[in-house]
Amino acid sequence: MINLLNIGLAALIVGLACWTIVARQPFAAVVGFIAYGLLLTLVWVQLYGIDVALTEAAIGGGLTGALLIGAAARLRGTDAAAAAERPGAPARWLAAGVSAAVTGALAIGVLSLPDPAPTLAHAVAANITSTGVGNPITAVLLSFRAMDTLLEAIVLLFALIGVWSLTPDHFWGGRPGLPQQADSNGILAFAARLLPPIGIVAGIYIFWVGADHPGGKFQGATILASMWLLTMMAGLTDAPPISRTWLRVWLVAGPLVFISIGFVGVVTAGAFLGYPDGLAKPLIVVIELALLPSLAVILGLLLSGPPQRKAQP
Amino acid sequence: MNFALDLWTLIAVAAGAVFFLAGTTGLLRFPDTFTRLHALTKADNLGLGLVMLGLLPQVDSVVAGLKLLCIWLLVLLSGATASQLIARHTRQSESG
Amino acid sequence: MNAATLFGLSAAALIGVGLFGLLVSPHPLRKILAFNVIGSGVFLLLGAIARRGAALGMGGDPVPQALLITGIVVAFSATALAVALLLRLFDATGSVTLAADAPTAVPTDPDNV
Numbered sequence: 084m085i086n087l088l089n090i091g092l093a094a095l096i097v098g099l100a101c102w103t104i105v106a107r108q109p110f111a112a113v114v115g116f117i118a119y120g121l122l123l124t125l126v127w128v129q130l131y132g133i134d135v136a137l138t139e140a141a142i143g144g145g146l147t148g149a150l151l152i153g154a155a156a157r158l159r160g161t162d163a164a165a166a167a168e169r170p171g172a173p174a175r176w177l178a179a180g181v182s183a184a185v186t187g188a189l190a191i192g193v194l195s196l197p198d199p200a201p202t203l204a205h206a207v208a209a210n211i212t213s214t215g216v217g218n219p220i221t222a223v224l225l226s227f228r229a230m231d232t233l234l235e236a237i238v239l240l241f242a243l244i245g246v247w248s249l250t251p252d253h254f255w256g257g258r259p260g261l262p263q264q265a266d267s268n269g270i271l272a273f274a275a276r277l278l279p280p281i282g283i284v285a286g287i288y289i290f291w292v293g294a295d296h297p298g299g300k301f302q303g304a305t306i307l308a309s310m311w312l313l314t315m316m317a318g319l320t321d322a323p324p325i326s327r328t329w330l331r332v333w334l335v336a337g338p339l340v341f342i343s344i345g346f347v348g349v350v351t352a353g354a355f356l357g358y359p360d361g362l363a364k365p366l367i368v369v370i371e372l373a374l375l376p377s378l379a380v381i382l383g384l385l386l387s388g389p390p391q392r393k394a395q396p
Numbered sequence: 397m398n399f400a401l402d403l404w405t406l407i408a409v410a411a412g413a414v415f416f417l418a419g420t421t422g423l424l425r426f427p428d429t430f431t432r433l434h435a436l437t438k439a440d441n442l443g444l445g446l447v448m449l450g451l452l453p454q455v456d457s458v459v460a461g462l463k464l465l466c467i468w469l470l471v472l473l474s475g476a477t478a479s480q481l482i483a484r485h486t487r488q489s490e491s492g
Numbered sequence: 493m494n495a496a497t498l499f500g501l502s503a504a505a506l507i508g509v510g511l512f513g514l515l516v517s518p519h520p521l522r523k524i525l526a527f528n529v530i531g532s533g534v535f536l537l538l539g540a541i542a543r544r545g546a547a548l549g550m551g552g553d554p555v556p557q558a559l560l561i562t563g564i565v566v567a568f569s570a571t572a573l574a575v576a577l578l579l580r581l582f583d584a585t586g587s588v589t590l591a592a593d594a595p596t597a598v599p600t601d602p603d604n605v
Binding site (some may be wrong): 089090093096097100101103104109112113116119120123126127129130131132133134135138139142143146147150151153154155157158161162164165166168169170174175178179181182183185186187189190192193194196200201202203204205207208219220222223224227228231232235238239242243245246249251299301382385386388389 | 495496497498499500501502503504505506507508509510511512513515516517518519520521522524525526528529532533535536537539540541542543544545546547548550551552553554555557558559560561562564565566567568569570571572573575576577578579580582583587588589591
């Protein structure tokens with residue numbers, strides 16, 4: 084149903100997106116983008132996509148916001164030079180025309196969507212009992228479209244390798260990020276001692292409950308990664324050197340378990356990533372348990388960036 | 397009984413919204429960082445607490461109510477940490 | 493007009509706004525921000541389509557919603573890589589310009605970088 088809340092949310096997100104584009108300083112634009120991400124979470128709840136709302140809040144608003152704020156802080160002195168390169172008025176009018184044309188074409192597409200809408204919910208509902216999970220989105224992610232989830236984990240790993248490849252040669256094998264000289268009795272250290280136990284419980288709970296209710300391993304892994312990042316930012320732990328073997332084993336363990344279960348499925352169920360009858364739920368649990376720590380470490384390292392110092396012990 | 401609970405929810409959530417409005421007005425109108433932080437944290441913590449109290453009669457189970465209280469405490473903690481950090485940094489950059 | 497159509501139209505607006513920001517902003521960080529706005533607009537459009545496929549007690553068609561979760565995570569990884577590239581460009585040249593005739597590297601002391 085359309086109501087005042089939906090109209091308000093739609094107006095707010097479009098307004099915030101416009102403000103993100105036209106704000107004077109990049110830092111202000113990033114803060115506006117974080118608020119935009121959190122409002123988008125409310126929009127997802129209104130569209131009855133609770134799992135997507137959790138993912139948007141955790142990754143879209145939280146991790147992307149933290150990444151962009153760090154970048155905006157490091158690039159603080161560059162807006163003046165960049166502002167000198169702004170295109171002239173004719174180019175801006177042309178860009179506005181192109182954007183308006185794209186918006187118009189998409190709006191016409193939205194208004195002419197087929198009615199009644201085609202849906203795959205019936206196919207999912209017909210086959211969900213064979214997977215053993217109650218949450219249809221988890222069933223789609225880990226059973227019907229498990230190949231997409233496998234490729235997503237591998238894409239994350241590739242992005243991490245891409246980030247690491249930007250290390251200056253003399254820092255290769257070192258620790259990501261700059262050393263944190265945080266006061267070990269300060270406020271940030273206090274929060275970094277108080278929050279991680281709660282955060283770890285919340286992360287594992289969201290991961291575990293994702294089988295039958297909204298949740299899942301991506302949201303849980305994001306919370307675990309953010310707790311790790313909090314302790315690193317407070318100076319209580321240090322980022323691991325990227326040349327350590329145990330770190331690399333931890334990173335690839337999840338995708339490797341996933342791939343090997345896929346190959347086992349070729350033999351036992353006749354298709355890559357096929358699950359034998361009755362073994363679907365245990366295999367899904369094994370895959371999720373293997374992926375959760377790998378994803379948490381990958382997300383934390385993606386946010387830490389390439390190594391910026393040597394790995395002295 | 398249901399009517400009384402709904403009335404309580406309306407009053408408490410409306411009061412919480414008024415406090416949020418007051419905090420945002422303080423953020424926009426106060427002259428410097430410290431007064432703005434003061435307005436934000438006091439008004440928003442109390443506003444969120446009132447909204448929580450208003451939503452508590454509407455939950456289905458005790459566990460959901462405990463989750464709401466947990467959310468409020470976590471927001472209190474993170475708001476306190478963030479405002480202390482901002483205030484400390486502002487004082488150091490003003491005096492340094 | 494129901495909620496799905498309203499948010500579908502606002503998603504179209506978001507994509508347009510993001511596209512304008514991508515074309516017009518010279519600062520690469522603003523371009524990355526605009527790209528994320530376009531991405532979230534595309535996700536919202538797909539989410540509106542998923543909402544229209546609600547049936548059998550599910551609030552929305554679960555297959556597009558599962559693809560959206562994958563998309564949000566992949567978009568984050570792309571943003572992380574883009575930000576790492578941008579920061580490396582800044583460390584190597586001292587500025588963030590993408591102009592073709594900019595100086596490519598300032599001489600740096602390798603032990604102090």
